[in-house]
Amino acid sequence: MSDPEITARARAWAETMAGHDHDGVVRAHSDSSLTMRPAPLVTRELREERERLLLRPGATVAEGAGHRARQEAPDPERTCFERDRDRIVHSAAFRRLAGKTQVVVHPTDHQRTRLTHAIEVAQVATSIARSAGVNVTLADAIALGHDCGHGPGGHASEDAFDAFIPEGYDHGPWGANVVLSGLNLCAETLDGIRNHSWSRPAPSTIEGEIVSWADRIAYCAHDLEDAIHAGIVTLDDVPKQVAEVAGRTRREQLGTFIRAVADTIDRYGTVGMEPAEAAALAELRNFNYERIYVRPASREQSRAVIEVLHALVEFYAAHPEAMPEPPDDDAGTETAVRAAVTYVAGMTDRYAFSSAVSELGWDPDRLPQGIDHGE
Incomplete structure (x- = not known):
């Protein structure tokens, strides 16, 4: 850390990499002094017991819930x-x-x-x-x-x-x-x-x-x-x-x-x-x-959104190989269409609109526009 271009702030930050040893316990701060009386951890079982005691009748308690499509062992914490x-x-x-x-x-x-x-x-x-x-x-x-x-x-x-x-x-x-x-x-x-x-x-x-x-x-x-x-x-x-x-x-x-x-x-x-x-x-x-x-x-914005999303779904349904995880079915099938909807629906606004431009040659002027103040 002798490089003169490294600032004092960066050097101070780097010196905290390993934390600070306090009698065999590593702490975040060199001047840490707060302590608590050692006590058992508040485990899942204890929190479930507290729910039974404290929640209003009719509330949903965690104990006995956890009904999942694929069975899992309870988490200890x-x-x-x-x-x-x-x-x-x-x-x-x-x-x-x-x-x-x-x-x-x-x-x-x-x-x-x-x-x-x-x-x-x-x-x-x-x-x-x-x-x-x-x-x-x-x-x-x-x-x-x-x-x-x-x-x-x-x-x-x-x-x-x-x-x-x-x-x-x-x-x-x-x-x-x-x-x-x-x-x-x-x-x-x-x-x-x-x-x-x-x-x-x-x-x-x-x-x-x-x-x-x-x-x-x-x-x-x-x-x-x-x-x-x-x-x-x-x-x-x-x-x-x-x-x-x-x-x-x-x-x-x-x-x-x-x-x-x-x-x-x-x-x-x-x-x-x-x-x-x-x-x-x-x-x-x-x-x-x-x-x-x-x-x-807003209506104009919605119209532009529908147009571009329609076009994206149609493109990916016809070209499923262009999706990161292509479905195990042919282009244009119901499986391919659902996969295309799933893929496009997961996109952010920016990714969807930029994909339309790059994949479809979409005119940027036809993309949904933001709002102007005082419109």
Whole structure:
């Protein structure tokens, strides 16, 4: 480390490679002094016992759960739902959410992606689950994985892929049944992911129903905030009914709606909201729908997304050898088409659009465009 070009900062960092020995224990900091009384580790069995004692009746306990398609031995440290959460967070499908549209293609640094949306849904869901005394870890796992079935370009991707999937493309079931199937998640986690959308059958767990509400609460509040920052709408545009009940800002709205669900669980023993708060959330969603999701620029963006994704699926179905993992079937077969949808749906926005240009000779002017402030 005598090279004069190496800075003092780099030298100091390099000197921490081996840590610092303190009486036979290597610690991270040279001046570490904090100690605890030695005690047994908090093992999976102990955490499962605590769940039985502390969770509200009707909550989903980890003990006796862990129903997986492929049987696995229990983990010595983690409950089955803690294991699921870890698998989702470390999966490629979860990481790719960072490159997928939440509302607008090509988001700016401050606008949400599918990844930041998933994290915010998890925050809302765990807040409700913690207040309600149910399984926070299961709610967290479902929330983090709930949108892994989304394709590039936002909800328009579902319309694009519908043309190729006989039963229709729905990001909830697709995420649970296709994208995350290799993780061998618990049935309870997959059920919550599969059925988080309100148009689906109700989830089989309280925690899954909490995520259904958390998803709507989170995207209604943060999609509005993103639209305000982009100049699409203003704070003054927020409907009076929403402002009076839940406020105009994301912070006020999240606080109101989180408390509304938690209070309803406490009062009635079911997951929902009382009419005033539910009506305000519905009005907020309706406002976002009219002013953000289906405004002319959004419709044009959706049209461009559908066109390019259609073309990509058709190309890869006709040329399965161009996919990294070609299916064991001929071009144009149902197997090849499903493989093409799976491949394209897994792409980030940038990779999908650049693939269209490189593989199809797609005119960049026909690609979905980002938004201009104040459009």
